[in-house]
Amino acid sequence: MKPTAKRIAHFKDSIFGVMSRLARENNAVNLGQGFPDFDGPEWLKKIAQDKIQSGHGQYAPFMGTPSLRTAVSRYYQRFYQLSYHPESEITVTAGATEGLFSTILASVDPGDVVIVLEPFYDSYVASIEMAGGVAIPVSLHAPHFSLVEQELQAAVTSKTKMIIVNNPHNPTGKVWEKSELEVVARFAVQHDLLVISDEVYEFLLFDGAKHFPLAQFPGMYERTFTISSAGKTFGLTGWKTGWVCAPAPLSKAVRLVHQYVTFSVTTPLQEAVAEGLERLENYLPEFQKLYCDKRDYFYKGLKDLGFHFELPRGTYFMMVPISGKTAKNDVDFALELVEKRKLATVPPSAFYLKSKEGGQYLRFCFAKKQETLQAALENLKGL
Ligand SMILES: Cc1ncc(COP(=O)(O)O)c(C=O)c1O
Numbered sequence: 001m002k003p004t005a006k007r008i009a010h011f012k013d014s015i016f017g018v019m020s021r022l023a024r025e026n027n028a029v030n031l032g033q034g035f036p037d038f039d040g041p042e043w044l045k046k047i048a049q050d051k052i053q054s055g056h057g058q059y060a061p062f063m064g065t066p067s068l069r070t071a072v073s074r075y076y077q078r079f080y081q082l083s084y085h086p087e088s089e090i091t092v093t094a095g096a097t098e099g100l101f102s103t104i105l106a107s108v109d110p111g112d113v114v115i116v117l118e119p120f121y122d123s124y125v126a127s128i129e130m131a132g133g134v135a136i137p138v139s140l141h142a143p144h145f146s147l148v149e150q151e152l153q154a155a156v157t158s159k160t161k162m163i164i165v166n167n168p169h170n171p172t173g174k175v176w177e178k179s180e181l182e183v184v185a186r187f188a189v190q191h192d193l194l195v196i197s198d199e200v201y202e203f204l205l206f207d208g209a210k211h212f213p214l215a216q217f218p219g220m221y222e223r224t225f226t227i228s229s230a231g232k233t234f235g236l237t238g239w240k241t242g243w244v245c246a247p248a249p250l251s252k253a254v255r256l257v258h259q260y261v262t263f264s265v266t267t268p269l270q271e272a273v274a275e276g277l278e279r280l281e282n283y284l285p286e287f288q289k290l291y292c293d294k295r296d297y298f299y300k301g302l303k304d305l306g307f308h309f310e311l312p313r314g315t316y317f318m319m320v321p322i323s324g325k326t327a328k329n330d331v332d333f334a335l336e337l338v339e340k341r342k343l344a345t346v347p348p349s350a351f352y353l354k355s356k357e358g359g360q361y362l363r364f365c366f367a368k369k370q371e372t373l374q375a376a377l378e379n380l381k382g383l
Pocket of ligand 1 (some may be wrong): 228240
């Protein structure tokens with residue numbers, strides 16, 4: 001038999017799959033998986049039920065239902081004063097992951113270089129490589145996971161086509177300051193790059209942190225694909241409904257790929273998410289409080305156990321330094337925890353290509369029920 005494609009020969013099972021398997025095998029509490037272990041809001045599930053019951057059983061238009069594209073357009077205007085036309089500038093995708101993949105495939109030619117800021121969401125590099133591109137990492141440095149402008153400048157070559165930024169940031173929980181985004185924006189304009197701004201955690205903000213879409217910065221709107229997802233905003237990751245917003249010429253390219261990758265995304269859920277987005281202002285305070293309480297509870301628990309780090313201001317992740325607790329690196333410590341302490345985490349070195357900094361942390365996801373977080377802290381006692 002002929003072999004399968006060379007372009008995927010070096011891919012491995014994702015670290016999330018590996019840790020979840022180990023969690024199951026060891027009957028461990030799972031703070032590795034980056035999603036809630038509880039369901040999204042009842043009111044939105046009820047809307048989805050009604051949408052299924054009242055029709056909407058056939059293919060949606062491939063670029064997304066008019067209702068959802070309109071609702072996305074309206075919220076970008078309301079929250080960020082950014083104008084995207086529902087007809088030509090918003091594309092609904094099967095979660096942000098497909099949005100990223102379709103955007104990368106639409107932008108990157110074989111041999112093109114894409115700058116990724118590490119630690120990164122793991123699908124970026126895989127998508128770049130599937131497009132035949134080359135991912136060049138620039139590291140964010142502890143303790144604030146800061147970008148060093150000189151390192152960014154040093155990474156650029158004549159082949160650099162794009163930079164991918166994630167804000168708020170998985171896995172660190174960092175919410176980028178305006179001044180930091182200005183550095184990225186100036187850099188992208190200076191080198192005339194395309195930009196992906198992965199903003200799936202745009203509403204998972206705490207302590208008054210403010211989200212600045214990169215497309216708002218001077219010279220950025222015309223070059224930026226902004227990607228987000230209902231999965232994060234409504235705590236319904238299984239709905240896999242995301243979107244890519246970009247000016248018409250860029251959106252046209254994304255749509256050319258998207259039409260052949262998924263064609264279209266589930267119709268009734270798009271209809272439901274559209275109504276959800278119209279109610280964001282009412283919903284967000286309760287949503288943010290839910291996650292903020294979890295963050296505070298888990299952070300205090302870790303602190304009491306002797307873990308010391310800064311409180312993350314966004315997302316539902318914490319990058320927790322492990323050096324005071326073990327001489328092992330992240331992978332070995334994560335294996336020890338899942339086997340001996342019945343606690344699954346994610347070793348973040350999987351999110352780095354270059355720097356060894358990831359070896360000094362574990363990523364915990366705190367989007368979990370109170371009893372799950374309590375059990376996790378219990379299992380860590382006496383380390
Ligand atoms: C930074 C980041 N981008 C994209 C995604 C994917 O989102 P979706 O579930 O909508 O595909 C995730 C999911 O964990 C993420 O953390």
